[in-house]
Amino acid sequence: MTNSSDREADPKRNHPSAITSCIIVGGGITGLITATILQRKGINVIVLDKGKGIGGRLATRRMSHENSVEGVFDYGAQYFSASDPRFQVWVDDWLKHGVIKEWCQGFGKSDRKPRYCGVNGTRGIAQHLAQDLDVHTNTKVVEIGYDSFWLVKTEDEQQFQGEMLLLTPPVPQALDLLDASLMVLPLDIRFSLESISYHSCITLLALLKNHSKIPAPGAIALEDNYLTWLGDNHQKGISPDGYAITLQASPSFSEDYWDSDDAEIAYKLLSAAADYLDSPVIKYQVHRWRYSLPKTFHPEPYLALSEIPLIMAGDGFVAPNIEGAVLSGIATGELIAKRFKG
Ligand SMILES: Cc1cc2nc3c(=O)[nH]c(=O)nc-3n(C[C@H](O)[C@H](O)[C@H](O)COP(=O)(O)OP(=O)(O)OC[C@H]3O[C@@H](n4cnc5c(N)ncnc54)[C@H](O)[C@@H]3O)c2cc1C
Numbered sequence: 001m002t003n004s005s006d007r008e009a010d011p012k013r014n015h016p017s018a019i020t021s022c023i024i025v026g027g028g029i030t031g032l033i034t035a036t037i038l039q040r041k042g043i044n045v046i047v048l049d050k051g052k053g054i055g056g057r058l059a060t061r062r063m064s065h066e067n068s069v070e071g072v073f074d075y076g077a078q079y080f081s082a083s084d085p086r087f088q089v090w091v092d093d094w095l096k097h098g099v100i101k102e103w104c105q106g107f108g109k110s111d112r113k114p115r116y117c118g119v120n121g122t123r124g125i126a127q128h129l130a131q132d133l134d135v136h137t138n139t140k141v142v143e144i145g146y147d148s149f150w151l152v153k154t155e156d157e158q159q160f161q162g163e164m165l166l167l168t169p170p171v172p173q174a175l176d177l178l179d180a181s182l183m184v185l186p187l188d189i190r191f192s193l194e195s196i197s198y199h200s201c202i203t204l205l206a207l208l209k210n211h212s213k214i215p216a217p218g219a220i221a222l223e224d225n226y227l228t229w230l231g232d233n234h235q236k237g238i239s240p241d242g243y244a245i246t247l248q249a250s251p252s253f254s255e256d257y258w259d260s261d262d263a264e265i266a267y268k269l270l271s272a273a274a275d276y277l278d279s280p281v282i283k284y285q286v287h288r289w290r291y292s293l294p295k296t297f298h299p300e301p302y303l304a305l306s307e308i309p310l311i312m313a314g315d316g317f318v319a320p321n322i323e324g325a326v327l328s329g330i331a332t333g334e335l336i337a338k339r340f341k342g
């Protein structure tokens with residue numbers, strides 16, 4: 001995995017790379033699954049991601065206090081389950097490699113269906129997938145253009161060339177990239193993509209002094225005006241040295257308080273959760289997810305243009321969760337592999 005800051009002195013900067021078979025924009029779970037499938041089939045592939053770390057909404061962060069307490073927080077996706085046998089194959093592999101574990105079989109009442117989480121946080125799944133791939137983090141794609149092959153330009157003035165391009169950012173961000181590149185989609189496709197919208201989610205990460213009162217197995221889903229989820233990362237097992245709590249605000253709170261300052265957000269959310277926390281807060285951070293869970297999604301696992309080799313995929317296609325994103329990535333990998341074989 002390469003970080004763009006590692007290449008500051010690279011003489012190849014400003015010069016296009018050799019033509020690769022497939023360029024994937026987005027190193028979330030969708031992009032990483034597709035890249036893994038292509039690489040296993042011998043098709044060369046590059047993944048470009050604007051994030052400092054890999055994984056997109058599979059996000060885990062550390063927060064320390066006075067070098068004595070360290071909390072580890074899952075602040076994007078919290079857990080997942082598997083229904084589709086094609087996803088179960090990947091889940092079994094991650095279990096075998098010790099990347100994930102069964103957290104519980106339901107929150108509150110057990111339904112005997114395993115809920116999984118990353119052994120070291122959900123980002124660990126992305127890091128596991130990325131370890132053998134050509135992944136470039138800190139690499140924001142700002143312009144794309146097609147003229148018999150793709151030319152992809154990044155914010156730090158790198159250029160990548162590819163035969164096929166896959167866009168996996170949340171759909172509104174992918175559309176912004178197409179607009180910035182003056183790429184016009186057929187009207188029916190444009191309308192269908194514009195209808196895919198996402199909830200926003202304000203997430204508060206709170207490091208507590210004492211054990212929380214969140215019931216076992218360490219999470220509770222709420223139907224509150226302010227809060228939808230409280231997750232105790234200590235009980236979950238990813239934060240052994242700190243009482244690290246993730247509080248997810250409801251879609252309506254997130255819209256209403258999006259522009260409020262962090263202190264006001266923290267005050268409101270911590271007050272709403274007070275009965276479950278019952279502890280002084282040592283430290284907190286606020287994270288704003290503009291695109292959290294898709295409200296509406298495309299019925300097919302990807303959208304492939306017929307005129308040019310451009311495909312769009314992600315959790316805005318199929319289903320709004322990790323399983324949906326993986327199924328989108330699998331279908332997209334199989335489609336691209338078939339095209340290269342053809
Ligand atoms: C707060 C929250 C809670 C959630 N809880 C759950 C849960 O409990 N269970 C569950 O199953 N799912 C949950 N989800 C949803 C789940 O995280 C997503 O469905 C899944 O991770 C989407 O993966 P993806 O690869 O499609 O998109 P992303 O993870 O968003 O990946 C897209 C990537 O594209 C990159 N990118 C965007 N623009 C550019 C650019 N111009 N150049 C380069 N890179 C770019 C981004 O950095 C990002 O890494 C949650 C999401 C959030 C935000």
